[in-house]
Amino acid sequence: MIPTPEAFVDACRRGRRAADRCGHRILVSWSVPLPSCGPRLFNDLLGAVEGQQRVFVWVSRWSGRSLLACGSAVDFGSEGEHRIQNIDRLWGRCLRSELLGDQTSQPTGLTLVGGFAYGDGRRKPGGFPAGLMWVPTVQVSWSGPAAPVLTLNAIAEPGGDVVLQAWQQIKHTLRLLNNTESIVHLTHAADASPAFREVPTSQAWQRLVGRALNQIKSGTFSKVVLARQVIFSVRGALHVAVPLRRLIARQLNSTVFGVGLRGQWFVGASPECLIRIDGNQVYTHGLAGSAPRGTDTLQDDQLAASLLADTKNAQEHAVVAEFVEQVLRDVCVNVAVGTDERVLKLPDIQHLQTFVRGTLPSEEVPGLLALAQRLHPTPAVCGFPRAPAQQWLARHEPFDRGWYAGPVGWTEADGTGEMAVAIRSALLNSASATAYAGCGIVSDSHEAEEYRESCLKLRPMLQALGVDTGQASLKGTL
Numbered sequence: 001m002i003p004t005p006e007a008f009v010d011a012c013r014r015g016r017r018a019a020d021r022c023g024h025r026i027l028v029s030w031s032v033p034l035p036s037c038g039p040r041l042f043n044d045l046l047g048a049v050e051g052q053q054r055v056f057v058w059v060s061r062w063s064g065r066s067l068l069a070c071g072s073a074v075d076f077g078s079e080g081e082h083r084i085q086n087i088d089r090l091w092g093r094c095l096r097s098e099l100l101g102d103q104t105s106q107p108t109g110l111t112l113v114g115g116f117a118y119g120d121g122r123r124k125p126g127g128f129p130a131g132l133m134w135v136p137t138v139q140v141s142w143s144g145p146a147a148p149v150l151t152l153n154a155i156a157e158p159g160g161d162v163v164l165q166a167w168q169q170i171k172h173t174l175r176l177l178n179n180t181e182s183i184v185h186l187t188h189a190a191d192a193s194p195a196f197r198e199v200p201t202s203q204a205w206q207r208l209v210g211r212a213l214n215q216i217k218s219g220t221f222s223k224v225v226l227a228r229q230v231i232f233s234v235r236g237a238l239h240v241a242v243p244l245r246r247l248i249a250r251q252l253n254s255t256v257f258g259v260g261l262r263g264q265w266f267v268g269a270s271p272e273c274l275i276r277i278d279g280n281q282v283y284t285h286g287l288a289g290s291a292p293r294g295t296d297t298l299q300d301d302q303l304a305a306s307l308l309a310d311t312k313n314a315q316e317h318a319v320v321a322e323f324v325e326q327v328l329r330d331v332c333v334n335v336a337v338g339t340d341e342r343v344l345k346l347p348d349i350q351h352l353q354t355f356v357r358g359t360l361p362s363e364e365v366p367g368l369l370a371l372a373q374r375l376h377p378t379p380a381v382c383g384f385p386r387a388p389a390q391q392w393l394a395r396h397e398p399f400d401r402g403w404y405a406g407p408v409g410w411t412e413a414d415g416t417g418e419m420a421v422a423i424r425s426a427l428l429n430s431a432s433a434t435a436y437a438g439c440g441i442v443s444d445s446h447e448a449e450e451y452r453e454s455c456l457k458l459r460p461m462l463q464a465l466g467v468d469t470g471q472a473s474l475k476g477t478l
């Protein structure tokens with residue numbers, strides 16, 4: 001099923017010779033189109049990779065790019081305020097001095113995948129790291145209707161036994177590609193139990209909204225985005241392929257992601273693109289201001305019209321749209337702000353949105369990660385002005401956001417790539433599923449309305465986890 005695997009072994013041999021010459025490790029990246037049909041292979045592979053130690057899943061509604069990757073040839077990790085920038089620097093250095101040197105152009109499939117915690121706190125034992133991106137050992141990617149591309153990456157060390165290593169990697173890849181059929185049929189969802197715990201409790205969260213409103217009145221900030229957690233216990237083994245498939249099938253206007261690290265998974269369907277680069281074009285997205293969906297088209301359109309006309313939502317949205325526009329103006333030329341498609345309709349909620357695009361000038365410019373560092377956190381997940389909102393959240397939000405609302409995505413050697421704001425997400429392990437939602441609080445916000453809105457934002461993940469939100473005990477709460 002892998003065409004010309006010997007070519008990968010040859011590339012590894014060349015990598016080893018280069019490593020011997022320069023005395024340091026060399027990254028070998030080799031890609032080949034796969035003959036199998038795309039969507040089916042993707043769906044089947046999802047079942048096959050879920051048990052792996054390191055997995056990255058991506059189904060983009062912005063670029064049409066899908067990725068399924070496992071293993072890591074090389075990790076780039078960093079903590080602290082400059083974690084995105086630090087990983088950008090390490091990746092740049094790897095591309096300049098460690099990539100297999102005798103290729104005439106950039107390797108086509110080489111991709112860095114991963115993400116970042118929302119905050120710059122230090123890594124907690126057992127939790128997701130503050131920043132981790134990596135080059136997968138095995139990756140299958142699709143772009144629109146084109147044939148899937150298989151990419152194998154390996155590190156050749158000076159004096160290392162690359163031939164054995166390369167054949168083992170091919171064997172492992174073949175096992176993954178061939179095992180898909182049997183594994184997918186064994187995959188059953190152990191749905192999350194309807195028993196749940198809210199952090200903070202609904203009353204405490206609404207009291208916090210009240211305190212945020214006092215700060216807004218006293219002029220500390222004009223907007224803050226307050227989040228909450230809902231924690232479900234999980235009965236039996238949770239097969240992550242099941243919620244991922246549900247998200248892919250239902251959240252058609254959201255980019256679906258899944259990051260598996262040592263048995264824990266961070267998954268979600270984000271409607272918010274932090275940054276996307278395609279060639280010299282840069283895209284970002286302001287998303288804030290929300291309304292429920294209607295029960296029929298007439299009511300739905302009325303709700304969208306009121307959302308567009310409402311001053312509270314307009315204010316909540318404007319700070320985000322103006323912020324992301326300014327970041328693009330700082331680095332791009334020909335910045336244009338989209339005026340159509342002002343409302344994004346998702347199955348459970350609708351939002352105000354603004355698309356901003358720009359062109360990278362031809363001189364040396366920041367890449368995807370450097371732009372993500374400038375944009376994160378936008379006022380859609382933090383507040384405005386950023387520093388006082390951030391400080392207030394650090395003191396009052398009673399949990400660590402982890403990767404919720406952080407940047408998650410991928411970038412290639414030529415700078416192409418995309419990162420989502422990881423909202424509408426959950427952290428899953430063998431015992432529990434923790435789902436997150438946050439709401440932008442501005443001067444005209446109301447505690448109970450914001451609580452109801454946060455429940456709508458939790459729904460995509462709860463539905464994906466098999467929680468019956470129509471059930472009596474959850475009605476009016478979630």
Ligand SMILES: C=C(O[C@H]1C=CC=C(C(=O)O)[C@@H]1O)C(=O)O
Pocket residue numbers: 225272287288289290316351379380381423424436437438439440441457
């Ligand atoms: C912070 C979240 O949503 C943001 C994105 C869209 C609309 C939002 C709002 O209306 O509050 C939030 O700013 C979340 O879903 O957890």
